[in-house]
Amino acid sequence: MTNWSELPSDLLALIAKRLVCMEHFLAFGAVCTSWLLAADKNNFEPSQLQPPWLMLGKMKNKTFREFLSLTTHKIYRFPIRDANGKKCLASQGWLFAIGKNLDINLVHPLSGARVPLPQMHTLKDSDRLFDCPGFHFIYKAILSANNPNDLRVAIFYGNGINKVAFCKVGEETWKTVEAYPSCACHDLLYYKGQFFGVDILARIWVFNHENLNAQVISTIPSEFLANHGNSMIRKPWQYFERFYLVESAGSLLAVSREGKICGHDYGTTGFRVFELDVEDGMWKRVNSLGNRALFLGHNSSFSIQVTSNSGCKADCIYFTDDYYCFSSYQESHRRKGKDQGIYNMGDHGSFEQHFRGETHHCDNPSIWIEPTFCRVKSR
Numbered sequence: 001m002t003n004w005s006e007l008p009s010d011l012l013a014l015i016a017k018r019l020v021c022m023e024h025f026l027a028f029g030a031v032c033t034s035w036l037l038a039a040d041k042n043n044f045e046p047s048q049l050q051p052p053w054l055m056l057g058k059m060k061n062k063t064f065r066e067f068l069s070l071t072t073h074k075i076y077r078f079p080i081r082d083a084n085g086k087k088c089l090a091s092q093g094w095l096f097a098i099g100k101n102l103d104i105n106l107v108h109p110l111s112g113a114r115v116p117l118p119q120m121h122t123l124k125d126s127d128r129l130f131d132c133p134g135f136h137f138i139y140k141a142i143l144s145a146n147n148p149n150d151l152r153v154a155i156f157y158g159n160g161i162n163k164v165a166f167c168k169v170g171e172e173t174w175k176t177v178e179a180y181p182s183c184a185c186h187d188l189l190y191y192k193g194q195f196f197g198v199d200i201l202a203r204i205w206v207f208n209h210e211n212l213n214a215q216v217i218s219t220i221p222s223e224f225l226a227n228h229g230n231s232m233i234r235k236p237w238q239y240f241e242r243f244y245l246v247e248s249a250g251s252l253l254a255v256s257r258e259g260k261i262c263g264h265d266y267g268t269t270g271f272r273v274f275e276l277d278v279e280d281g282m283w284k285r286v287n288s289l290g291n292r293a294l295f296l297g298h299n300s301s302f303s304i305q306v307t308s309n310s311g312c313k314a315d316c317i318y319f320t321d322d323y324y325c326f327s328s329y330q331e332s333h334r335r336k337g338k339d340q341g342i343y344n345m346g347d348h349g350s351f352e353q354h355f356r357g358e359t360h361h362c363d364n365p366s367i368w369i370e371p372t373f374c375r376v377k378s379r
Contacts, residue, residue: 005032012038020309022050022371023072026110041373051310052295052302052368054320054355055090055109065109067369068355071311082107082114088364091300092143093372102126104138106153106169111374118167123157124176142300144190152209154195156185164188164197166209177207179214187301189245191252192278198243198254204276218281224274226258238262240323244296248303252276253286255296259339261323267339270349271317289315289345295368297340298322302370317343318354320366340366 016038019025029039053067056075063084064077082097082105089096095107096117106115120126120137137157144152151169156162162184165174184200197205202220207213226241244255253275259268273286273294293312294303297320306314321339344350355366 005034007034009034009038013040013043016040016043021071023069023074023076049302049304050371051304051312052318052370055088055095055367055369056355057364057366067109069311070354071309073311078109080107080109080112082112083109087138088367089138089141089298090367090369091141092145093370094143095369096138096141098138104141106143108374109369110371113374115169117153117169118172118174120157120174122173123165124163124174139185140188140298140300142188142190142195144195152190154188154190154207154209156188156197158184164207164214166195166207166212175209175212177212177214179212180205180207186243187245189247189252189301191245191247196245196252198245200243202243202254202256204245204254217278218276218283220254220256220274221283224272224283224285225256226270226272242323244301246294246296246301246303248289248292248294249305252278253294253303255294255301255317257296257319268319268341268343268351271319271343271345273317273345287345289317291315293318296320296322298365298367299369302368313342313344315344315346317345318368319343320368322365 029036051070053069056066064079067076083095086097086099095109097105097107102120104117138155141155153167156164162182163176164180164185165176167174185197187198189196195207203216204218205214206217238261240259240261242257246253253273256272257268258270260266275284275286291306291314292303293306294317306312342352342354
């Protein structure tokens with residue numbers, strides 16, 4: 001009988017290179033020591049971006065986090081010590097672990113690598129942290145890329161002050177963009193070498209992380225938005241409209257998410273997608289995503305090409321609960337985290353669930369994370 005642990009290393013490497021699913025590659029490396037050596041990150045050569053995992057809401061008194069694979073439909077558990085008791089955001093396969101003691105660390109869930117970022121007290125107007133738990137002071141954080149040589153971080157933070165700040169990994173302080181007005185930023189995106197943002201007024205910003213400048217380059221046309229031509233004036237404390245920026249197949253997309261903030265029917269009611277031509281500033285409505293899917297939430301927004309092996313549905317928007325109004329944490333904490341699902345653009349805007357278990361958590365609702373191998377050394 002063949003001893004599978006004694007297979008030639010070059011044969012094992014060839015097998016590893018044929019695996020296209022991250023979950024299968026990790027399982028391959030768990031067989032034995034020789035297979036683990038073959039499951040080197042340099043032998044993982046998928047042709048497409050990996051389908052994301054859904055990191056489920058934090059369970060009370062647990063030292064591990066659970067991840068739902070859309071490909072295998074299985075839940076995987078990973079002990080992530082540096083994320084215990086912290087709020088987690090996600091970008092480029094990394095977690096931003098934000099602690100109540102004002103510390104922020106990049107944590108890689110698969111390798112356990114940890115990279116410290118500047119503490120929150122170095123942010124401009126950080127004294128307002130006393131009016132808001134450190135958990136909720138930072139709303140979103142993104143990485144420029146999973147690149148160890150030039151890794152830059154952008155965040156927007158607030159509790160009413162609504163600022164955008166940058167740092168480079170290894171620096172000790174955050175640099176706030178003074179040119180950005182006190183206007184709620186909804187999303188940030190690193191696109192073609194630049195940081196873009198979209199605010200509550202549907203304006204598209206470009207941020208220069210070197211000279212800390214910011215300028216509006218376009219605004220989503222009002223006729224594209226939910227309230228245009230609506231004879232009933234919506235009460236802002238009952239309805240929301242949030243914006244996202246996503247790169248999809250090289251194009252810059254803006255997504256509008258609409259829904260109800262409160263009441264028994266709290267949640268998202270629809271999405272609209274638009275494409276911006278950055279060169280001429282022209283907008284067009286996008287009625288179909290084709291063979292792509294978008295992923296939105298407390299993570300950097302992204303898209304993937306859907307294949308027969310991905311486990312995702314094409315022409316769909318996968319979303320999680322990311323409504324961050326602090327008062328809602330107090331008033332509607334029982335509902336927080338429930339506004340998640342799949343929006344099918346091609347099926348008359350229908351909704352379905354992507355996870356039917358219990359995953360509601362006020363501080364740590366579910367987020368999408370792209371499974372990647374660690375390219376940055378732990379510090």
